Amino acid sequence: MTNRTHPPFCPKDSSLKHFPLKSSFVKPSxxxxxxxxxxxxxxxxxxxxxxxxxMQYRARLSPxxxxxxxxxxxxxxxxxxxxxxxxxLTLRGNFSGMSSAxxxxxxxxxxxxxxxxxxxxxEIAAQTxxxxxxxxxxxxxxxxxxxxxxxYVQIHSESNPAGELRGxxxxxx
Numbered sequence: 001m002t003n004r005t006h007p008p009f010c011p012k013d014s015s016l017k018h019f020p021l022k023s024s025f026v027k028p029s030x031x032x033x034x035x036x037x038x039x040x041x042x043x044x045x046x047x048x049x050x051x052x053x054x055m056q057y058r059a060r061l062s063p064x065x066x067x068x069x070x071x072x073x074x075x076x077x078x079x080x081x082x083x084x085x086x087x088x089l090t091l092r093g094n095f096s097g098m099s100s101a102x103x104x105x106x107x108x109x110x111x112x113x114x115x116x117x118x119x120x121x122x123e124i125a126a127q128t129x130x131x132x133x134x135x136x137x138x139x140x141x142x143x144x145x146x147x148x149x150x151x152y153v154q155i156h157s158e159s160n161p162a163g164e165l166r167g168x169x170x171x172x173x
Contacts, residue, residue, distance in 0.1 A: 054083050054084060054085045055083070055084040055171065056081070056082070056083055056084075056171070056172035057081070057082040057083075057084065057146070057169040057170060057171055057172055058079065058080070058081055058082070058169070058170060058172045059079070059080040059082070059093075059152065059153045059167030059168055059169045059170070060077075060078075060079055060167045061076075061077060061078035061079060061080060061093070061095055061153060061155065061165040061166065061167040062077055062165060062166070062167060063075055063076060063077075063164065063165060064163070064165070064166040066115065066160070066162040066163050073099055073159055073160060074098075074099060074160050074164045074165075075097050075098060075099045075164075076095060076096060076097040076098035076099070076128070076155075076164060076165050077095070077096065077097060077165070078093060078094055078095030078096060078132070078155070078165055078167075079093050079094065079167075080092070080093035080132050080153045080167060080169070081093055081172070082169055084138075084143075084146065087137055087138050087139070087143065088135060088136070088137055088138075089107075089135070089136045089137075089138050089146070090134070090135050090136075091107070091122070091132055091133065091134040091135075091136070091153065092131075092132060092133055093131070093132040093153075094129075094130065094131050094132065095129060095130060095132065095155055095165055096128070096129035096130075097128065097129065098128040098129070098155070098157050098164055098165065099128070099157060099159050099160065099164065100128065100157045100158040100159035100160070100164075101126045101127055101128055101157060101158050102124045102125065102126060102127060102128070102130065102155050102156065102157055102164075103124075103126065103156050103157055103158055103161065104121060104124060104155075104156045105121070105122050105123075105124040105132065105134075105153065105154065105155045105156070106118045106119070106120065106121050106122070106153075106154050106156075107119045107120045107122075107134075107136060107151055107152070107153055107154075108151070108152050108153075108154055109142065109145050109150060109151060110150060110151075110152060111148070111149070111150045112149060112150075112152075112168050115163075116150075116152075119136070119138075119142055119145075119151060120134070120136040122134030122136070124155065128157075132153070132155075146169060149168055149169070149170055150168075151168070151169050152166055152167060152168040152169060153166070153167050153169065154166045
């Protein structure tokens with residue numbers, strides 16, 4: 001065993017040559033492994049933080065006839081803004097100018113331009129204009145549907161019980 005006066009990775013004329021070394025000196029390969037582990041930990045924590053950020057979505061609510069007979073009777077417009085935090089989807093928005101009072105509102109499952117089943121219902125005022133407010137817990141299938149732009153908001157009315165306003169939730173830009 002030789003007595004080292006400087007670390008093996010430093011030149012002999014390095015300023016570290018006077019640094020006192022003991023027999024418990026950390027080997028360079030162990031030091032590099034430790035740095036790599038710390039780097040991997042930092043990267044994993046930063047990606048975890050990025051994935052924990054809330055996702056924002058927007059739906060433009062517009063008249064969308066569900067049958068040819070309702071094409072001339074539906075009116076109105078609106079917007080729904082949604083925030084996904086974990087598995088909770090929080091909706092906020094408004095609508096106005098509907099042909100008759102709203103009767104119910106839902107989030108539906110279905111790709112753009114295709115009707116689908118109800119995912120969740122939420123309360124809405126029986127008016128031709130008003131606000132949207134809901135908090136919905138989504139399961140894994142519904143989260144995948146949201147990521148695939150396959151969830152939409154629909155407002156039903158007295159004169160159009162099958163639905164008067166509809167808008168798909170897309171990531172907000």
